[in-house]
Amino acid sequence: MAERAVLAYSGGLDTSVAVKWIKEKYGYDVVTFTVDIGNVPNLEAIRQKALDAGAVDAVVADAREQFITDFVYPSLKADAIYEGEYSLATAIGRPLIAQLLVKVAREKGAVAVSHGCTGKGNDQVRLDVGIGTLGPDLKIIAPAREWGMTREELIQYAEQHSIPISITRKSPYSIDENLWGRSIETGVLEDPWVEPPSDVYVWTCDPAAAPEEPQYIEVEFEEGIPVALDGVSLGTVQLIEMLHAAAGRHGVGRVDHIENRLVGIKSREIYEAPAATVLLKAHIALQNLVLTKDQLRFKALVATHYADLIYNGLWFGGLRHNLAAYVDDTQKYVTGTVRLKLHKGTCSVVGRKSPYSLYDLSLATYDKGDAFDQSDSPGFIRLWGLPSRLQARQQRGTIGSG
Numbered sequence: 001m002a003e004r005a006v007l008a009y010s011g012g013l014d015t016s017v018a019v020k021w022i023k024e025k026y027g028y029d030v031v032t033f034t035v036d037i038g039n040v041p042n043l044e045a046i047r048q049k050a051l052d053a054g055a056v057d058a059v060v061a062d063a064r065e066q067f068i069t070d071f072v073y074p075s076l077k078a079d080a081i082y083e084g085e086y087s088l089a090t091a092i093g094r095p096l097i098a099q100l101l102v103k104v105a106r107e108k109g110a111v112a113v114s115h116g117c118t119g120k121g122n123d124q125v126r127l128d129v130g131i132g133t134l135g136p137d138l139k140i141i142a143p144a145r146e147w148g149m150t151r152e153e154l155i156q157y158a159e160q161h162s163i164p165i166s167i168t169r170k171s172p173y174s175i176d177e178n179l180w181g182r183s184i185e186t187g188v189l190e191d192p193w194v195e196p197p198s199d200v201y202v203w204t205c206d207p208a209a210a211p212e213e214p215q216y217i218e219v220e221f222e223e224g225i226p227v228a229l230d231g232v233s234l235g236t237v238q239l240i241e242m243l244h245a246a247a248g249r250h251g252v253g254r255v256d257h258i259e260n261r262l263v264g265i266k267s268r269e270i271y272e273a274p275a276a277t278v279l280l281k282a283h284i285a286l287q288n289l290v291l292t293k294d295q296l297r298f299k300a301l302v303a304t305h306y307a308d309l310i311y312n313g314l315w316f317g318g319l320r321h322n323l324a325a326y327v328d329d330t331q332k333y334v335t336g337t338v339r340l341k342l343h344k345g346t347c348s349v350v351g352r353k354s355p356y357s358l359y360d361l362s363l364a365t366y367d368k369g370d371a372f373d374q375s376d377s378p379g380f381i382r383l384w385g386l387p388s389r390l391q392a393r394q395q396r397g398t399i400g401s402g
């Protein structure tokens with residue numbers, strides 16, 4: 001019996017050709033693996049397609065729940081946003097795919113795993129590093145990085161090898177999507193001066209055409225995790241899908257960003273992340289109510305670092321693990337409700353409450369009931385300003401024109 005490779009299979013032209021190409025080039029029998037993390041594939045149809053393309057076995061899985069629980073929630077709790085713009089949907093999907101590829105390889109006795117990434121992007125890094133960490137003995141094959149075939153040549157290859165492919169009108173964009181967001185690249189978007197044509201957006205309506213009436217939505221969190229919308233407890237997938245629909249209807253969650261890839265390239269990225277935009281905003285707002293200033297400052301530093309680790313494919317590394325433990329510890333009191341207003345492409349926080357709130361009205365108020373003793377302030381300010389006064393006395397030159 002020939003040795004086996006497990007191929008991450010989408011059902012598209014590239015991975016269908018890869019089934020035969022791997023057999024020809026490396027001699028491996030190919031077992032395909034297709035996973036649903038909210039990219040809504042028709043798993044049964046894809047399974048059949050894989051077998052028709054020559055796979056000896058075709059495994060499919062619905063991992064939406066696991067995706068949210070083990071990957072989306074940890075990054076939400078960390079407030080992981082890359083370069084201030086990208087909520088990392090594609091990037092957090094990759095370690096899960098790597099993990100499942102290794103698992104299927106073990107179950108099927110494979111010696112190699114394979115994916116359809118090219119040699120220019122971040123995704124190859126995330127998958128290769130993930131696979132190399134979890135299954136260091138497995139050989140990694142990335143056909144699209146190796147074969148150098150154009151789309152025409154791929155179609156020709158498929159015809160020559162009687163691989164049934166449905167030639168659909170090719171989308172002008174390269175698209176990746178899952179429950180946390182949709183990433184769109186290439187085509188006219190490669191000119192950073194060109195405004196994204198309207199057909200780029202599928203999940204969010206044009207803010208100009210969004211309802212005139214705003215929609216208010218209440219998101220309830222328990223220890224940093226969203227558990228209910230408008231007072232109704234919901235399951236993980238359902239909660240994200242409902243937010244997706246509401247925010248999408250109001251045109252919330254569009255991003256147009258020049259991004260710095262790990263491989264050194266700057267690329268123009270469009271994202272649609274309606275649910276992620278609302279949840280990240282809401283989470284940060286609730287945290288602001290329950291963590292101290294010092295905790296917030298430090299956590300923001302960790303958030304940037306955490307986002308870089310996810311983006312750069314180091315999910316399974318020790319540092320991400322360490323930081324996840326820190327983040328979890330910060331979430332103990334991140335329980336409460338945030339009220340948001342969705343309107344014409346904007347999502348604004350308009351209210352927040354928590355049983356652990358550190359906001360004390362009797363200290364903050366300028367009205368009756370003020371419990372803040374203003375006579376404490378002059379002494380505090382005298383000590384706070386002491387270093388400045390000392391410096392001014394001894395080093396006139398260091399304090400500018402004063």
Ligand code: ARG
Nearest residue numbers: 090091122174175176183269
């Ligand atoms: N630039 C984003 C990232 O690196 C999105 C990648 C999209 N991938 C794709 N195959 N279209 O995470």
